[in-house]
Amino acid sequence: MNRRSALRTLMVVTAGVTLLPSCVQRPRKAAVAYKHLQLNGEEEDLLATMAAIIIPTTTTPGAKETGAHRFALTMIDDCCSAKDQEQFQDGLHKFQAMVKEKDGSTFGKCTPAQQQQWVAMLNDGKSLPHNVDAFYHMLKRYTIEGFTGSQYFLTKVRVYELVPSRFHGCIAVNKVSPSIDN
Amino acid sequence: MSNSKQANTFDAIVIGAGMSGGWAAKELCDKGYKTLLLERGRNVQHLKDYPTTNMYPWEFRHHGEVPAEIQAANPSISRCYAYREDAMHFFVKDTEHPYVQDKPFDWIRGYQVGGKSIMWARQTQRWSDYDFEGPQRDGFAVDWPIRYKDLAPWYSYVEKFVGISGNKDGIPNLPDGEFLPPWELTCVEDYFKGVVAKNYENRHVIYARCAHLTKPQDIHKEQGRNQCQGRSLCQRGCPFGGYFNSNSTTIPWAQKTGNLTLQPFSVVHSIIYDEHKGKAGGVRVIDANTKAVTEYYAPVIFLNAGALNTNLILMHSTSSRFPNGLGNENGLLGKYVAFHNYRARISGTHDGFKEFTTDGRRPTSAYVPRFRNVFKQETDFLRGYAASFYSGRFPQRDTSGFGEALKQQLGNATLGPWYVSSQMMGETIPKESNTVSLHAQQKDEWGIPLLRINIDYDDNDEKMIKDFFEQFKDMFGKAGFTNIETYDSKQAPGLDIHEMGGVRMGHDPKTSLLNKWNQLHACKNVFVTDGACMTSTSTQNPSLTYMALTARAVDYAVSEMKKGNL
Numbered sequence: 105m106n107r108r109s110a111l112r113t114l115m116v117v118t119a120g121v122t123l124l125p126s127c128v129q130r131p132r133k134a135a136v137a138y139k140h141l142q143l144n145g146e147e148e149d150l151l152a153t154m155a156a157i158i159i160p161t162t163t164t165p166g167a168k169e170t171g172a173h174r175f176a177l178t179m180i181d182d183c184c185s186a187k188d189q190e191q192f193q194d195g196l197h198k199f200q201a202m203v204k205e206k207d208g209s210t211f212g213k214c215t216p217a218q219q220q221q222w223v224a225m226l227n228d229g230k231s232l233p234h235n236v237d238a239f240y241h242m243l244k245r246y247t248i249e250g251f252t253g254s255q256y257f258l259t260k261v262r263v264y265e266l267v268p269s270r271f272h273g274c275i276a277v278n279k280v281s282p283s284i285d286n
Numbered sequence: 287m288s289n290s291k292q293a294n295t296f297d298a299i300v301i302g303a304g305m306s307g308g309w310a311a312k313e314l315c316d317k318g319y320k321t322l323l324l325e326r327g328r329n330v331q332h333l334k335d336y337p338t339t340n341m342y343p344w345e346f347r348h349h350g351e352v353p354a355e356i357q358a359a360n361p362s363i364s365r366c367y368a369y370r371e372d373a374m375h376f377f378v379k380d381t382e383h384p385y386v387q388d389k390p391f392d393w394i395r396g397y398q399v400g401g402k403s404i405m406w407a408r409q410t411q412r413w414s415d416y417d418f419e420g421p422q423r424d425g426f427a428v429d430w431p432i433r434y435k436d437l438a439p440w441y442s443y444v445e446k447f448v449g450i451s452g453n454k455d456g457i458p459n460l461p462d463g464e465f466l467p468p469w470e471l472t473c474v475e476d477y478f479k480g481v482v483a484k485n486y487e488n489r490h491v492i493y494a495r496c497a498h499l500t501k502p503q504d505i506h507k508e509q510g511r512n513q514c515q516g517r518s519l520c521q522r523g524c525p526f527g528g529y530f531n532s533n534s535t536t537i538p539w540a541q542k543t544g545n546l547t548l549q550p551f552s553v554v555h556s557i558i559y560d561e562h563k564g565k566a567g568g569v570r571v572i573d574a575n576t577k578a579v580t581e582y583y584a585p586v587i588f589l590n591a592g593a594l595n596t597n598l599i600l601m602h603s604t605s606s607r608f609p610n611g612l613g614n615e616n617g618l619l620g621k622y623v624a625f626h627n628y629r630a631r632i633s634g635t636h637d638g639f640k641e642f643t644t645d646g647r648r649p650t651s652a653y654v655p656r657f658r659n660v661f662k663q664e665t666d667f668l669r670g671y672a673a674s675f676y677s678g679r680f681p682q683r684d685t686s687g688f689g690e691a692l693k694q695q696l697g698n699a700t701l702g703p704w705y706v707s708s709q710m711m712g713e714t715i716p717k718e719s720n721t722v723s724l725h726a727q728q729k730d731e732w733g734i735p736l737l738r739i740n741i742d743y744d745d746n747d748e749k750m751i752k753d754f755f756e757q758f759k760d761m762f763g764k765a766g767f768t769n770i771e772t773y774d775s776k777q778a779p780g781l782d783i784h785e786m787g788g789v790r791m792g793h794d795p796k797t798s799l800l801n802k803w804n805q806l807h808a809c810k811n812v813f814v815t816d817g818a819c820m821t822s823t824s825t826q827n828p829s830l831t832y833m834a835l836t837a838r839a840v841d842y843a844v845s846e847m848k849k850g851n852l
Contacts, residue, residue: 158688159696166693175349182353220689227688248685252696253349255342261697262681264343269515270646273470277701280645285681 136174138181140189147196150211151177155247157223165256167247175250176243188242195239199226202233258285291583296322296547298843299569299584301554301599304401306816306832307590308532308540309444313840314588315545322582323540324552326574326591327397330376330404332534336523338372346371362392365781368405373521376404386725388740390778393594393785399550400533401592402783405521408497408529408649409827410450411672412441416459416660417824420713424659424668427622427716428792430821431802434461440834440841448530448833449506451514451650452495460492460655460826466500468493469516473639474677474704475652481765488660489761491675494653497530497830509535518647529649551575553732557587557612557812559605565811565852566612572732586811586843586852590836593817597623597722597788598737600814613806616796619789623720623741624823626784627671627712629775630751632758634767636677636704643679643701651676654708656825658753667749671712672825673758677704706767710754713825714779715746716787741779784828786820804839811852815839 132145143151155173159166167173180192199222203211207218214222226232226240251257258264262285297319300310307323314321329335343349350371357364360380369377378395385393396402415434422429438461445464452465471479471493479491498514499506511527511534520529527534540546551574558581560567568583589596597620603612611619651674658670681699685692720742724735755772762770779785792798795807800819806812815836817828846852 159693160689162690162693179348179351182355183348183351185354223688244685244688248692248696249349252683253343255344257696258342258344262699265646266340266342266519267515267517268646271469271516271648272645273648274473274476274639274642275645277641277643280643284645 136177138177140186141177141181142193143177146210146212147200148177150196150200151243153212153219154223154243157219158227158244158247159251164260167251170251170254170256172247172250172254173243175253176246179246179249180242184242188238191235191238192242193239195235195237195242198233198236199239202236294568294581295583296320297584298322298586298588299324299582300588300590301557301569302326302401302590302592302595302816303399303532303537303548303550304396304590304592304816305403305406305532305829306836307401307588308403308536309833309836310588310590310813310815310840311546311548312536312540313837314844315540315543317840317844318543318545319844320545320547321540322547322549322584323537324554324569324571324582325399325401325548325550326553327399327550329548329550330398330400330523330533332523332527332531332538333525335533336525337375339519339522339525341372341522362780363394365392365777366394366783368521370521372519373405376521376523383730384736386728386736386738388738389742391739391741392778392780393739394780394783395592395595399537399548400531403531403829404523404533406531406829407827408520409653410445410448410452410463410495410497410830411653411655411826412461412463413437413824413826413831414459414461416656417822417826420669420824421822424663426668427822428790428794428797431791431793431798436802437831437834437838440838441830444830444833444837446503447505448497448535448830449499449502449511450495450830451498451500453493455490455492457490457492457655459660460490463495465495466498466503469498469500469648469650471652472644472677472704473642474636474706475675477636477638478675478677478706478761478765479652482654482761485764486657486761489657490655492653492655494650494674496650498649499528509539511535514649516647516649518649520649553734554591554599555579555732555734556599556603557589559603559607559612559809561605561607566809572734574732577732586847587813588836588840588843589812589814589818590816593785593788593820594623594722594737594739596814596816596818598724598734600789601724602734608808612812613789613799613808615808616799618718618797619799620722621718621720621788622716622790623722623785623787624714624716624820625741625779625786626782626823626825627714627743627747627750628709628782629743629747629777630710630712630754631707631773631775632755632762632770633705633707633773634762634770635702636706636765636767638766639704656713658750658757665749665753667746667753668715669713669746669750670825671710671750671754673708673710673754675706675708677706679704706762708758710751711782711825711827712747712750712754713823715744716790716822717744722788739780741785743779784817784823786817786823786828789814789818790821791819792821803842804835805843810846813839813843 303325514528
């Protein structure tokens with residue numbers, strides 16, 4: 105490296121550093137590259153945690169194991185309108201602000217009990233700031249869709265048959281397996 | 287003849303490898319004619335080129351939904367019910383092949399070997415004389431030059447080969463055919479059938495005849511097709527060959543004869559008119575990829591490019607003899623285009639049969655044949671409508687909670703009440719003002735003018751929608767259905783995917799383009815046997831009629847060739 109280019113590099117680095125407030129940590133990058141959504145790693149974690157509270161892991165897989173929250177984000181990123189995406193982002197930010205104001209922390213740092221309370225409040229949907237309700241219900245709707253459309257659900261809970269090889273037009277309800285997704 | 291000309295000369299050329307083009311090729315090859323089958327799109331080989339056919343729901347990135355950006359860029363195709371993640375690769379995007387909408391028209395296309403026969407709804411109801419005699423009796427369009435007796439043996443011929451599942455219902459305005467066994471009706475369909483039979487004269491609820499192998503016969507086994515397994519994923523292409531498409535049936539059959547040359551990526555520029563011979567000499571083709579122009583020659587040409595593209599090719603086939611398009615001496619080419627009115631729907635629920643449900647899947651529904659103005663004119667609008675009738679129970683899930691309670695609910699879906707719905711399939715009256723034409727300036731990538739589409743509903747259609755709602759509310763009411771809701775989608779023409787006409791058949795060269803054998807009156811060695819030939823539309827799904835007309839026309843063409851008349 106010659107002296108001139110080394111000096112230029114140093115100047116660029118210095119300029120970068122001086123533009124950053126000293127005490128703010130750079131937010132962790134999202135694990136997935138989205139086309140439209142702007143999410144950082146912390147927000148991704150928040151959404152994953154929230155999805156896992158909506159459909160928890162019990163003795164059987166929940167949202168986490170079935171990748172339902174990743175599906176939800178894929179759908180919101182690819183299949184929702186720009187307006188819906190804005191609502192989602194805005195609602196998410198307002199929700200983060202609510203948590204910060206009340207608990208003085210981030211959702212991720214809340215205790216599991218506090219997190220449960222937050223989701224209960226969102227699910228209740230009463231007197232929420234503008235777009236927070238829309239944000240939550242978008243996440244919930246697609247998490248449910250991801251879960252009920254997952255390989256686990258469609259092979260173990262309600263079995264989807266690729267090749268049913270039959271059609272009964274009028275059969276007693278108790279003669280049909282409750283685990284078949286007709 | 288030069289070597290290259292010889293190499294490019296066939297006994298017959300078929301333009302378009304879809305539903306009717308596949309039939310033309312199959313019939314010509316069966317009769318020993320070396321046939322060139324031209325297709326503007328790519329090849330789709332049965333089994334090999336059905337990439338999604340064995341995919342499970344969770345294997346689709348968006349569980350079936352088409353991403354918003356694709357929908358926004360392609361609004362027309364995105365309105366098509368079958369344009370979903372599992373079959374979107376078989377549909378033409380608006381952006382790929384633009385056209386000019388003088389009035390809103392959703393042009394649904396499938397540019398590939400097999401055409402739209404891959405994704406069609408597989409409904410196959412015959413026409414009767416109450417359909418063929420419509421224009422003459424009611425004073426619109428021109429008289430059909432054929433009657434039911436002309437087509438009946440060809441319906442049978444085609445049905446046996448295709449494989450049609452149906453019941454013999456004995457309804458004069460919906461003739462019975464050659465049927466394989468039907469799937470069952472549901473309890474509610476059966477019940478509704480009884481209610482309608484008891485309360486109305488000449489109204490029927492029947493099993494909707496469809497192109498499915500419910501019990502394959504020897505001919506179907508010979509085609510390499512197997513019994514329909516009720517997957518109801520037909521739009522992806524069927525690994526069993528359980529439904530009819532050109533890819534599984536007519537095209538491989540034609541290939542087996544050794545007489546077929548299938549040539550994909552061949553955009554037809556025009557049909558060449560040989561002034562010296564006084565007939566068509568061949569076809570000018572542009573290679574879709576390299577844009578190289580090649581001419582092919584044959585003594586007979588079948589034009590099966592799909593109704594509107596068939597109009598386009600004829601309009602673009604100009605010569606000093608036919609400056610306004612091949613065979614267009616009367617200026618009627620591209621006029622009197624019509625379609626089916628699918629705007630109206632009605633739905634409801636039924637509280638009975640709670641202890642019963644359905645099991646498995648069925649690739650068809652019930653059907654209500656036309657009952658309005660069949661035997662005589664009885665309303666303030668012309669013609670009438672058929673309707674689908676569907677019933678089934680859907681799982682209901684309470685999704686209000688969250689956590690373990692929600693998870694439990696999702697696994698314990700309960701059956702909702704029987705849901706019932708009907709969709710209207712209305713006849714539209716062909717009008718001179720419903721037209722397609724060539725755009726004067728705008729051209730596509732291959733230098734071919736864009737098609738201008740100028741087609742709309744009229745007052746007759748509006749009255750028919752009103753009547754459908756009134757009659758079906760009455761019928762649903764008599765059946766005790768509740769929560770009845772009516773819905774007018776206001777969808778543009780085209781979304782019915784039953785565009786027809788523009789090159790209509792008729793007795794008189796002054797008022798029609800084609801004669802009773804589907805020959806151009808003014809250029810006898812060109813046959814048009816796709817939707818473009820239709821003089822009127824009636825209410826039935828038209829593909830079966832196109833196939834029957836095609837087989838009949840090939841039979842005639844062959845007899846004429848043997849006599850040296852073509």
